[in-house]
Amino acid sequence: MEAYVAIKDTPQEWQVTESVTPFEGAKTSVRTDRVVMPDGSVAGRDYQVHPGSVAVLALDDRSCVAVLSQYRHPVRHKLWEIPAGLLDVPGENPLRAAQRELYEEAHIKAGDWRVLADVYTSPGGSDEAVRIFLARDLSESEGERFAVSEEEADMEHARVPLAELVRGALAGELHNTCLVIGALALAAAQAGDGLDALRPAEAPWPARPF
Known part of the structure; x- marks a missing residue:
């Protein structure tokens, strides 16, 4: 029987002879x-x-996940997603950023944080790196809700069973990268070594050192 080969992504940097930035947004x-x-x-x-x-995949004690729907103009869809946001400050601690996004988009705080997955969303055309966290021990945040504008003003919120997210992803009904990867990774972790075996929230992230 052929032996399995252990695989792991490795950093490389091929020679660049010229680099220009034709557009800056x-x-x-x-x-x-x-x-x-x-x-x-x-x-x-x-x-x-x-x-x-x-x-942030925020999981409550009923095995439901906090999700939101938001219009995404490039794909002309209103997508169901999990709370997410940019690392706006260079070198920003990703855990602090995730906690901020969970508060701003869902008005939730969490007592237990783990890393679910680190991914490159589209490595053939973008250097975007995303860290997807698992948040548990959820409770309502104190204070006023974060003021929303533009697409976020039309945002809907829901709590959906994890099993339904997995079903929707496999059925081609849910398309957001972080939601699909987060739900499938969580289901795999539950079926494997358990959630306590996930990496700690402050685990190193070479793609975006902090």
């Missing part, structure tokens, strides 16, 4: 690099430069 930009290929040729690669993001 408020939060992200577009960069064009000329990259030396293994055969010696040089190819252009265009990609979005992104500060990184955090997302």
Whole structure:
């Protein structure tokens, strides 16, 4: 019987002969690099430069997840998502950012935090890295709710059983990257070594050191 091969992503950096930034937006930009290929040729690669993001799968004691729906103009859909946001400050602690997003988008605080998954959302066209947290021991946050505007003014909130999120993801009914990955990762963790075996909330994150 053929033995399994252990696999692990490894950092590499191929030679860049030229780099230009033809577009700079408020939060992200577009960069064009000329990259030396293994055969010696040089190819252009265009990609979005992104500060990184955090997302929170908040699980209550009924095994339901806090979700919200928001209009996403590039895909012309209103998507069900989990609370998430940008790492707006360079070097910002991702746990602090996740706690802020959970408060601002769901008015929830959590007593137990773990790392569910670290992902690159679209590595062929963006350097965006996302850390998805699991938050448990939930309670309502004190104080006033965060003021919303633009797309967030139309936001809906719900608590949905984890099993229903997994079903919806596999049925092609739910499409948000962080929701799908978070729900499937949580289900896998529950079926495997358990949630207490997940990485601690302050685990190193080489993609976005803090």
